[in-house]
Amino acid sequence: MIVTVTPNPSIDRTVTLPSPLTRGAVHRVTSVTSQAGGKGVNVSRALTLAGIDTVAVLPAAANDPLVPALQATGVSYRVVPATEPARTNLTVTEPDGTTTKINEPGATLDAATVDTLTAAVLAAAEGADWVVMSGSLPPGIPTSWYADVVALLAARPCRVAVDTSDAPLAALVAGLDRGAPDLIKPNAEELASVLGYSPSALEDAVVQGDPEPVVTAARQLIDRGVGAVLATLGAAGAVLVDGNGAWMATPPPITPRSTVGAGDSSLAGYVRADVGGAVPPQRLQMAVAYGSAAASLPGTTLPTPAEIDLDAVQVSPISPIPATQ
Numbered sequence: 001m002i003v004t005v006t007p008n009p010s011i012d013r014t015v016t017l018p019s020p021l022t023r024g025a026v027h028r029v030t031s032v033t034s035q036a037g038g039k040g041v042n043v044s045r046a047l048t049l050a051g052i053d054t055v056a057v058l059p060a061a062a063n064d065p066l067v068p069a070l071q072a073t074g075v076s077y078r079v080v081p082a083t084e085p086a087r088t089n090l091t092v093t094e095p096d097g098t099t100t101k102i103n104e105p106g107a108t109l110d111a112a113t114v115d116t117l118t119a120a121v122l123a124a125a126e127g128a129d130w131v132v133m134s135g136s137l138p139p140g141i142p143t144s145w146y147a148d149v150v151a152l153l154a155a156r157p158c159r160v161a162v163d164t165s166d167a168p169l170a171a172l173v174a175g176l177d178r179g180a181p182d183l184i185k186p187n188a189e190e191l192a193s194v195l196g197y198s199p200s201a202l203e204d205a206v207v208q209g210d211p212e213p214v215v216t217a218a219r220q221l222i223d224r225g226v227g228a229v230l231a232t233l234g235a236a237g238a239v240l241v242d243g244n245g246a247w248m249a250t251p252p253p254i255t256p257r258s259t260v261g262a263g264d265s266s267l268a269g270y271v272r273a274d275v276g277g278a279v280p281p282q283r284l285q286m287a288v289a290y291g292s293a294a295a296s297l298p299g300t301t302l303p304t305p306a307e308i309d310l311d312a313v314q315v316s317p318i319s320p321i322p323a324t325q
Helices: 040-051 066-071 111-125 147-153 166-174 189-193 199-207 211-223 261-277 279-293
Strands: 003-004 011-016 030-037 055-063 076-082 089-093 098-102 130-134 159-163 229-233 238-242 247-250 314-319
Touching: 003 111, 030 040, 030 111, 030 166, 040 055, 040 066, 040 076, 040 130, 040 261, 055 066, 076 111, 076 211, 089 199, 111 130, 111 147, 111 159, 130 147, 130 261, 147 159, 147 166, 159 261, 166 189, 189 199, 189 211, 189 229, 199 211, 211 229, 211 238, 211 247, 211 261, 238 261, 238 279, 247 279, 279 314
Parallel strands: 003 055, 003 130, 011 089, 055 076, 130 159
Antiparallel strands: 011 030, 089 098, 229 238, 238 247, 247 314
């Protein structure tokens, strides 16, 4: 069983334009979709499509449109009652795959709801293989919440993955001495920001065929107790670093249609491979195959196993792998 946690769920509304977006202009869209979203929900959706048992834990108000939208996906879920409806996020996609996102801050959660959400995560974690916590934190939740829950889960046998950014990611890293997740999935900007690196320097190095700066950065987190770092690098692929090695995966050339959910799909691919018994390079390969497939699909569409081409993803070990001092 995979438990996903989405403290800031959403209705994701995606509009597709037939031409490039022009500020101040009037645009007529070619399609509009609305789906239950939020990063953890997306992970559950992708895993459910692959036949993996999953349950999505999230807050939602009574009669929230999010609940029937979630039901329509076929994802199993546990709702923590909230007083405000979930946010609606708007995504605009252009013909070349350029994606513009406009995200609302989310429904405010009071202290009692935050405590109930925490208790629901701990209860769902009983017997789980993975607890995957993803996304931003809504108003009312302290920025340390992910770090606090990771610490509470530290004594449990489940593995824990976290995919977040900004202040919650910084708080997670600051709290690694209390409990470290088994997996963190930052992109280059997030990895750089939390460790004081230049995001462009990391990305440029990978584009130029030198992933070692990313490995060096990720290894700082490994040395502080994190089990593995899956650094997603957009069209350049991804780097996986754990206590035993580091690997780089190069995706196949695709025609990008929307990057919405690509990172979530990568995380779902990694978890799917892991529960299937795959070794680290195979987990990375599956992660990048899922991310590439998602980016080639329109809107918030998530890939099915039939759309995953593992053989098209090239994985190679990175050597040497310097340990930080």
